[in-house]
Amino acid sequence: MSVIASAPAQDAAGTRGVSLELSGLHRSFGATHALAGFDLALAPGELVAMLGPSGCGKTTALRIVAGFDRPDLGAVSLDGVDLTPLPANKRDMGMVFQSYSLFPHLTAGQNVGYGPRLRKVSAAERDRQAEELLELVGMAGMAGRYPHQLSGGQQQRVALARALAVRPKVLLLDEPLSALDAKVRLQLRDEIRRIQQEFGITTLFVTHDQEEALSMADRVAVMRAGKLEQCAAPAELYDRPATAFVAQFVGTMNHLPGQVVGAAKVRVADRELPVDGACPAEGTEVNVLLRPESLDLEPAAEASAAGRPGEGQVMLATFLGATTRLTVRLGDGTEAKADLPSHRAVEFPVGSAVRLAPAPRPVLVVERG
Amino acid sequence: MTRLFTKLGAWGAVLPLLGYCAIALGFPVWAILWEGLHQTNPTTQQTTVTFANLTASWHGIYLTGLLTSLRLSLLSSVISAVVGLFAAYAISQSRGRYFKQAVLTASGVLANFGGIPLAFCFIATIGTGGVFLSWIQNVWPSFSLETFSGVALVYPYFLVPLMVLTTLPALDGLREQWKEASANLGGTSRQYWRHVGGPLLLPAALGGFVLCFGSAFAAYATAKALTSGTVPLVTTQIANILSGNVIAGEDNLGMALAFNTIIICGLMMAVYLPLRKRSAKWLES
Amino acid sequence: MTTISDTEPAAAVTTPARDKRGLGLRRVRWWRVVVLGVLAVYFLVPLASTFWFTLYTPGTHTFSLAPYGQMFSAQGFGTSVRMTVEIALVTIVILYLLLVPAMIAVQLRLPKLKPVLESLAMVPLVLSPVALVVGVQTVLGWGLDQDPGTPLFQLAADLQNQSFPLILPIVYVVIALPFAYRSLESGLRSVDLKTLVEASRGLGASWPVTIWRAVLPNLRSGLLSGAILTLALVFGEYTISSILQFLPFSVWIVQDGQGATSGQLAPAVSLLSLLLSWAVLFLVSFLGGRRAVGRPDRSS
Numbered sequence: 030m031s032v033i034a035s036a037p038a039q040d041a042a043g044t045r046g047v048s049l050e051l052s053g054l055h056r057s058f059g060a061t062h063a064l065a066g067f068d069l070a071l072a073p074g075e076l077v078a079m080l081g082p083s084g085c086g087k088t089t090a091l092r093i094v095a096g097f098d099r100p101d102l103g104a105v106s107l108d109g110v111d112l113t114p115l116p117a118n119k120r121d122m123g124m125v126f127q128s129y130s131l132f133p134h135l136t137a138g139q140n141v142g143y144g145p146r147l148r149k150v151s152a153a154e155r156d157r158q159a160e161e162l163l164e165l166v167g168m169a170g171m172a173g174r175y176p177h178q179l180s181g182g183q184q185q186r187v188a189l190a191r192a193l194a195v196r197p198k199v200l201l202l203d204e205p206l207s208a209l210d211a212k213v214r215l216q217l218r219d220e221i222r223r224i225q226q227e228f229g230i231t232t233l234f235v236t237h238d239q240e241e242a243l244s245m246a247d248r249v250a251v252m253r254a255g256k257l258e259q260c261a262a263p264a265e266l267y268d269r270p271a272t273a274f275v276a277q278f279v280g281t282m283n284h285l286p287g288q289v290v291g292a293a294k295v296r297v298a299d300r301e302l303p304v305d306g307a308c309p310a311e312g313t314e315v316n317v318l319l320r321p322e323s324l325d326l327e328p329a330a331e332a333s334a335a336g337r338p339g340e341g342q343v344m345l346a347t348f349l350g351a352t353t354r355l356t357v358r359l360g361d362g363t364e365a366k367a368d369l370p371s372h373r374a375v376e377f378p379v380g381s382a383v384r385l386a387p388a389p390r391p392v393l394v395v396e397r398g
Numbered sequence: 399m400t401r402l403f404t405k406l407g408a409w410g411a412v413l414p415l416l417g418y419c420a421i422a423l424g425f426p427v428w429a430i431l432w433e434g435l436h437q438t439n440p441t442t443q444q445t446t447v448t449f450a451n452l453t454a455s456w457h458g459i460y461l462t463g464l465l466t467s468l469r470l471s472l473l474s475s476v477i478s479a480v481v482g483l484f485a486a487y488a489i490s491q492s493r494g495r496y497f498k499q500a501v502l503t504a505s506g507v508l509a510n511f512g513g514i515p516l517a518f519c520f521i522a523t524i525g526t527g528g529v530f531l532s533w534i535q536n537v538w539p540s541f542s543l544e545t546f547s548g549v550a551l552v553y554p555y556f557l558v559p560l561m562v563l564t565t566l567p568a569l570d571g572l573r574e575q576w577k578e579a580s581a582n583l584g585g586t587s588r589q590y591w592r593h594v595g596g597p598l599l600l601p602a603a604l605g606g607f608v609l610c611f612g613s614a615f616a617a618y619a620t621a622k623a624l625t626s627g628t629v630p631l632v633t634t635q636i637a638n639i640l641s642g643n644v645i646a647g648e649d650n651l652g653m654a655l656a657f658n659t660i661i662i663c664g665l666m667m668a669v670y671l672p673l674r675k676r677s678a679k680w681l682e683s
Numbered sequence: 684m685t686t687i688s689d690t691e692p693a694a695a696v697t698t699p700a701r702d703k704r705g706l707g708l709r710r711v712r713w714w715r716v717v718v719l720g721v722l723a724v725y726f727l728v729p730l731a732s733t734f735w736f737t738l739y740t741p742g743t744h745t746f747s748l749a750p751y752g753q754m755f756s757a758q759g760f761g762t763s764v765r766m767t768v769e770i771a772l773v774t775i776v777i778l779y780l781l782l783v784p785a786m787i788a789v790q791l792r793l794p795k796l797k798p799v800l801e802s803l804a805m806v807p808l809v810l811s812p813v814a815l816v817v818g819v820q821t822v823l824g825w826g827l828d829q830d831p832g833t834p835l836f837q838l839a840a841d842l843q844n845q846s847f848p849l850i851l852p853i854v855y856v857v858i859a860l861p862f863a864y865r866s867l868e869s870g871l872r873s874v875d876l877k878t879l880v881e882a883s884r885g886l887g888a889s890w891p892v893t894i895w896r897a898v899l900p901n902l903r904s905g906l907l908s909g910a911i912l913t914l915a916l917v918f919g920e921y922t923i924s925s926i927l928q929f930l931p932f933s934v935w936i937v938q939d940g941q942g943a944t945s946g947q948l949a950p951a952v953s954l955l956s957l958l959l960s961w962a963v964l965f966l967v968s969f970l971g972g973r974r975a976v977g978r979p980d981r982s983s
Contacts, residue, residue: 097578117581124582130575133680134597143593144583177679195583407890408792411784412800418781419803422857423810426818433821485722488715503908503964507957508726510862510912514921514937515953519729522736522950529732555729558722560808563865612809619921623937633813640817640926653821656814663809670809671802 046073046231047108047198049094054103056089056255063089064100065255071199076225076232077260078242081252082278087235088203090252094233095201096120107198123192124201128208130188131176137163137187138172144195162190165224182213189221193228200225200232206241218245239279243267251275269305273395276318283324283365285385286338287317287394295394298339298385305391315394317387321354324367325386326377339385341365343377357383427660433650434657451654460651463630464658467615470546470631474553475610481554482561482610483603489562490569502566505559517623520552525624544625552620557610564609568602571681601677605670612666616659632659730954737951750951757948763935766847770931771917773852775910778863781856783906786867787898790876804864807857812922819854820927848929858923859916863909870905874898907967915960919953 049071056064063086071077079087092098094105096117105112112120131140141162142155150158156172163172166186176184185205192200202221206214222245225232236242242249243263250260251274259271270276287297289311293304297317309315329340341359353374357365365385369377377383437448454460489501524531525543534541542548572595580590618633627634632655639652738746789796807815826839842850876898883897884890899906921933930938936949 095578095582097581117578118584118586120582121584122582124579126575126579129573130579132576132579132594132598134594143580143585146593147584147589191579191583404792408788411788412793412796415781415785415800416803418777419857419860422853423806423815425822426815427810428818429821429825430814430818481718481722484714484718488718491715499968500965503968504726504961506862506866506908506912506964507915507961510916511919511957513919514933514949515919515957518950518953519733523729523732529735530728555726609805609808616809616811616813618811618813633811636811636813636817637922637926640820652817656811656817659811659814663806663811663814666809667802667806670805671798674801674805675798 046075046229048073049199049231049233050106050109051090051094052104052106054090054093054105055101056086056093056098057101062255064093064103067103067252067255067257069250069257069260071231071233073231074229075247076222076234076245078234078236078246078249079252080236080239080242080249080279081258083237085252086255087237087252091201091203091233091235094199095122095124121195121198122201123195123197123199124203125185125188125192125205127204128181128184131184131191133176135175136172137168137174137176137179137190140176140187141172141191141194143191148195158194159190162194163187165193166190167220180213181209182217185209185217186220189224193224193230197230200228200230202232202234204235204237207236207238214241221245243279249279251278253278270393271306273318273393276393281321281366283319283321284316284363284395285319285359285365285387286361286363286397287315289313289315289394295392297392298387299337300339300387300389302387302389303391304394306393308394309396314397316397318393318395319365319387321366321368322352323388323390324365325388326355326357326367326369326383327386328376329382329384337384341383341385343379343381343383346374346377346379355383357385359385430653430656430660434653437650451650452657454651455654455658459630460632460635460655463632463635463655466546466630467632470550470553470629471611471614474550474557474614475607477550478554478557478561478610478614479603479607482558482606483565483599485558486562486565486569490566490572501562505562508559509556509563511556511559513619514623516552516555517620520555520624524548524551544628546629549621549624549629552624553614553617556617556620557614560613561606561610564606565599565602568599568677568681572598598680601673602681605673605677608666608670608673612663612670615662615666730957733950733954737947737954740947750947751955753948759930759935763930763932766930767918767932769847770851770855771914773849774855774859774917775913777852778856778859778909778913779906782860782863782867783899783902784894786864786871787876787880787894790871791880800864804860807859808861812858812920813926815854815857816923816926819850819923823850843927845929848927850927851924851929851931854923855913855917855920858920859913862912862916866905866909866912867902868905870902870908874901904967908964911960911964911967915956918956 051067051069054064054067055062063084065086067086067090069077069079069090079090081087089098093100096112096115096119100113103113131137132143135143138156138159141159142150145155145158159172160169163169163186166189168183168186168190171179171183171187176187179187188205205221206217209217218241234242234246243266246263248260248262249266251258251266253274259266259275261269261271266275267280270279276282285297287295289304289309290296290301291311293308294301295304295308295315295317296302297319302317326343337360339359341357343355344358344364345356347354347356348371349368351371352368353371355367355369355374355377357367359365367385434451435447435449436445437450438445456464489498492498520528520543522528524534524541528543543552576594576598577590580594581587585593616633618631618637621629621631622634622637625634627638636652636655636659639655737750738748740747785800789800823839823843826835826842829836829839842848842853879897879901880893883893888896918932920931921937924931925934925937936952
């Protein structure tokens with residue numbers, strides 16, 4: 030039974046991957062706290078993307094899971110078994126690095142066969158496995174090529190095959206696409222997802238590209254300053270961000286000035302909207318967070334363009350296909366972005382006076398400081 | 399047309415260097431090869447092709463000199479290559495910028511430091527009347543700087559830095575990811591060195607060794623200043639012949655000896671260059 | 684040895700997370716200390732004892748810095764130093780006039796020639812200077828075998844002019860090639876030459892202006908290191924100049940400098956030139972500034 034043939038078979042039998050848990054991880058480098066109490070749990074077969082600005086600790090967390098680094102405090106466990114004391118080479122994790130991780134003196138096939146070779150698999154069996162895995166990642170017939178004869182995207186495919194060759198319990202991806210061209214990146218993104226689902230392998234994926242995270246992952250873990258901000262399915266993360274940081278970090282967000290006018294009610298652009306989550310006391314000046322797609326526009330009288338709240342002038346129109354993004358400068362100088370269906374956007378040419386019309390849905394607010 | 403022009407311009411920039419080397423390096427080498435294979439009859443002034451010089455240079459004291467040179471080069475370059483490789487690894491692992499820069503520049507100077515000044519330094523240290531001679535003779539009573547072992551002790555002083563200089567780029571080219579990838583795939587540290595690190599470094603290490611060997615073989619001034627000719631080496635023998643300490647009629651024997659060293663040099667380069675090429679492909683891209 | 688093996692495991696227990704990479708580097712550390720320690724002794728002790736030797740006069744039990752002062756007043760010092768400096772300068776100029784355009788052209792337009800250049804630059808490392816000088820002498824001899832008055836005879840004679848033997852810089856260029864090549868190569872590696880040249884050419888600069896104003900300033904660290912190494916090499920070179928029977932500094936110091944001051948002068952000069960060239964090289968290596976030696980820390 031080969032690796033590839035056995036993986037889906039296991040799925041059919043109902044054994045899908047393992048669960049991975051990171052609990053209370055702390056790690057500091059000198060004065061910087063890369064991780065300050067980081068928790069994350071992955072269900073069997075799940076792909077979770079760790080997303081965050083650079084320096085938020087996501088790579089450190091991944092390296093701790095792989096065993097390249099040790100936490101100052103906290104533990105990593107697989108199916109409830111603590112891995113923390115195990116060295117990297119006893120962990121059964123397959124890792125794909127950012128780039129240049131293939132051994133340059135070995136062919137693609139030998140690279141894939143490296144793990145099995147350490148496990149004393151016979152040469153013939155290794156070659157067969159390597160050929161199958163390379164075919165799986167779309168590299169059929171390239172086993173004899175050396176890394177320097179392969180493009181960046183092809184190298185990452187081989188790296189993925191190499192990681193899978195040791196039948197890892199967990200797959201770790203450390204920004205595997207960030208060094209590639211945009212087009213190759215999109216293509217490889219889909220393939221990684223397909224292979225991951227085919228194997229049903231629990232996968233932890235580090236990226237700083239939110240689009241990548243949102244499009245590939247079952248759940249996205251947004252990190253900030255060494256802690257988990259929120260871990261949720263992409264749609265939930267986008268629609269119901271748990272914190273202002275998540276709201277601002279994921280997707281485009283407008284910050285419009287408003288005022289709390291009652292219990293969980295905020296007045297913005299001359300409308301009253303219900304507040305989702307924490308709401309400061311009545312009378313507090315706040316920023317209301319609104320997605321461009323939940324902002325509509327109405328024509329406004331020319332004369333009042335500079336005066337009344339929520340009114341302004343269209344500065345820029347960016348055609349995005351089905352929608353057009355209009356940038357509006359308000360009377361107080363703040364800019365708002367509104368996404369309108371393109372056929373409606375033509376009603377508001379650049380320079381025209383408009384009034385913002387937020388959709389009547391619950392919104393997040395942050396105090397203005 | 400412009401493409402052709404830029405290509406021509408580029409060749410124009412390279413050719414002077416190649417031409418210079420052909421004259422300043424190639425011409426003398428050719429002269430040695432030519433003279434080494436010819437003999438001028440003192441009475442008739444006729445020049446004939448002969449292998450007599452070469453044959454003579456492979457016999458008697460000259461054979462001894464050649465063998466001693468080879469033995470000395472082998473011993474000192476093996477020591478230097480091993481020590482230099484470890485030193486280069488230790489340096490490549492260090493994170494201190496100043497330390498690394500200091501060692502690198504020092505290697506640059508010291509690799510260049512063969513010759514008379516080096517001999518002076520060691521004579522002052524462990525030569526006759528040297529500061530530390532008695533220390534060394536406590537552990538090694540028969541030690542003297544003017545012997546084979548004395549010279550072999552001095553040569554690493556410029557060979558180790560040379561080894562460091564030639565292998566450091568390769569060691570710096572060893573990526574941390576490879577070590578991590580190997581561990582990740584289940585490899586121990588030993589397995590990493592056996593299957594990845596070792597094979598990757600081998601060409602650079604062998605190349606460095608070959609350079610050290612060639613450099614030791616070519617050295618003259620240090621040995622001459624240390625031993626005044628008591629240890630027979632090819633280079634000192636050549637110099638002796640040149641300065642006229644020979645039987646008449648053996649003028650071209652010096653050429654034949656020089657001929658031998660050039661052959662050794664050619665062999666070293668023939669071994670070194672393919673190794674260098676391979677190492678560059680793996681580690682310096 | 685015992686202190687090292689005693690303290691290391693203890694340190695490992697108290698600070699388990701100290702080791703950044705956690706891949707058994709702790710085991711590596713003690714041999715690193717040993718290797719570097721032994722090498723430090725091997726390389727520093729001869730220098731230190733040379734220094735001691737130049738200061739201390741055993742007969743009178745006195746210390747004096749005199750040898751360092753005496754060299755300036757010694758007979759023939761000025762002539763030989765001037766001659767050597769001139770030879771060094773000519774060597775450096777010829778070397779760079781040949782090497783800089785060639786290396787830039789190879790980097791930009793003829794990458795296929797790079798191995799050729801590289802191997803050429805390696806040959807002098809293993810070619811015995813004694814053999815080289817034999818060849819040079821032979822060639823010069825052929826010239827002098829011509830009838831006096833012919834151009835070839837004149838050329839051979841001019842090359843061996845006692846006051847300024849042009850043949851020495853010509854040969855030294857070959858000998859210095861490996862070191863200059865290496866310095867320039869590391870300089871070129873830290874600069875994105877292609878972008879630099881394209882930017883300058885795109886702004887309308889001619890080739891000479893581009894090289895002079897855009898490329899050379901970026902290579903100054905490499906150029907300076909190469910020049911200093913060449914200077915040091917010319918000052919220390921003994922084999923070729925002595926066999927060709929010229930009297931530059933290195934030969935003078937061995938022949939004339941030794942007698943007067945109980946042999947302290949020559950080591951003093953050697954030591955001084957070694958330390959000086961190292962110090963200058965070390966300082967120059969920071970001129971480039973951006974050349975990062977350590978790899979960036981991954982703590983994100």
